[in-house]
Amino acid sequence: MATPKPGRKPVNPRFSSGPCAKRPGWSPGALAGALVGRSHRSAAGRERLARAIRLTRDVLRVPAGHRIAIVPASGTGAVEIALWSLLGPRGVDIAVWDSFSADWASDVVAQLRLADVRTLTAPYGQLPDLGQIDFARDLVFAWNGTTSGVRVPDATFIPDDREGLTICDATSAAFAQALDFAKLDVTTFSWQKVLGGEAAHGVLILSPRAAERLDSHVPAWPMPKIFRLTKNGRINEAIFTGETINTPSMLAVEDYLDALGWARALGGLGALQARCDASAGVVADWVARTPWIDHLARDPATRSNTSVCLVFSDESAARADAGRAALAARMVALIEAEGAGFDFGAYRTAPPGFRIWCGATVEAADVALLTEWLDWAYREATALA
Structure with missing residues (x-):
């Protein structure tokens, strides 16, 4: 005998962890004002991108001294840019408790081939012992393990007087959890997650300490164009004012602006x-x-x-x-x-x-x-x- 079915279905049955459900009430009409067919380097295009950065700072409560950039390749691209641009001067600790943090560990060891790497690993469902992290070294970790459902409760495990940088993959935490930017030197996310934006672009947030590393450190490996945050040996400030490294989708940018506007209207x-x-x-x-x-x-x-x-x-x-x-x-x-x-x-x-x-x-x-x-x-x- 068949089991009786529930009487109702979800109004929006989309429960994917990425790309994620659009905001309530969204329709393609929300993109009617998108700057399609125009250059992202035009005055209007730069204004749209700069507005996305300003609203990101406003909604996420990012400190004024932190730089924000829109970068290629979603949250993955943002993490890779950080790893390739900043790692090298110190040993690295990597906290691993889901598949994506395991990917970052693999990249650091197998692709960047850094010699001094420690991987602190926990099985699915658990956190590694965060007390084992050496903050004289750089740290790479995910705030929220997207594939494990495990997050750090807060950032109290990170000392204020750390010597190394903290590089945080926050792609499924940003806009949902209380990120402590005073403890995070690099924060990355994709707007396709909590805000339900269209995929393709990532966001990279750098503290003043991370910016200092960019100015003082030259990576030992070749840097692909889409990873380069410096120009003539110094941080390229234009990237943090809306001049993207490569051509962005202005449709996706418009969708992000719509989601940010919805977020502000909510409170x-x-x-x-x-x-x-x-x-x-x-x-x-x-x-x-x-x-x-x-x-x-x-x-x-x-x-x-x-x-x-x-x-x-x-x-x-x-x-x-x-x-x-x-x-x-x-x-x-x-x-x-x-x-x-x-x-x-x-x-x-x-x-x-x-x-x-x-x-x-x-x-x-x-x-x-x-x-x-x-x-x-x-x-x-x-x-x-």
């Missing part, structure tokens, strides 16, 4: 964080009353409020990893076939389960409806097993 950073917390709270309440599911991040203090990662509990019908993976795949397929939820399966290298995006553009009411469909899919899939 700014606090309102965005509250929306994320509300959706993540819906998932947490559901997990607390549902015996077959659990958070991948067992410590509530380290649980993401954006990329909420879930695994089957020990009480679930599937015991072995192969069985869990098959069960998760069946459930995702059942829900997608009903049009009740899309793209919420666990990341391919993460433990089998689900990853529900709870960024600011997602409505908590839609998350609540998705959990009802997950209950239905679990009953349906286990009955078929």
Whole structure:
């Protein structure tokens, strides 16, 4: 006998962790004023890009002394530019607890081939021992592990008197979590995440300490054009006023401006964080009353409020990893076939389960409806097993 289906579906069933759901009420009409067919180096183009930087500073509360640039290749490009431009003068510690921070460790070791690298690793669902970090060295870490659902609770583990630079991949934390820019020398993100902007571009934020490193350090390796932040041996200040390294999509820039305007109208950073917390709270309440599911991040203090990662509990019908993976795949397929939820399966290298995006553009009411469909899919899939 078929399991009765929930009576309602999410209004917006898009729960992908990137690209993420557009803001509520978005339509292509929001881009009607985009500067298409015009040069990004025209006065109007430069003004659009400079406005995006100003609004980023305003909404994220970035200190006046920090430089902000729009760079190529999404959050990945922003991280790579930082690694290739700044690393080398000191040893490097890399904190790894998800697939992307593992990628950065691989790049530093295998591509930049730095000799003095320590990798502090924790399995999915946990943080490494942050007390083992040596802040006389440079640090590379993700504030929020997008594929693990584990975040640092705050930046108190970073000392004010550090000697090395802190390079933070904040792509699934920016606009959702309280980034402490006094402790972050490099902050990178993509606006395709919490604000639901169109992908392709990244944002790079540099503290005065990071700018000093750019002025004093010449990398030992060749620097591709799209990585270069300096000109004639000095920081290229034009990049931080809206002169991008390569040609940006003015459609994507217009979409980012639209998202930033929406964020300001909501009430700014606090309102965005509250929306994320509300959706993540819906998932947490559901997990607390549902015996077959659990958070991948067992410590509530380290649980993401954006990329909420879930695994089957020990009480679930599937015991072995192969069985869990098959069960998760069946459930995702059942829900997608009903049009009740899309793209919420666990990341391919993460433990089998689900990853529900709870960024600011997602409505908590839609998350609540998705959990009802997950209950239905679990009953349906286990009955078929």
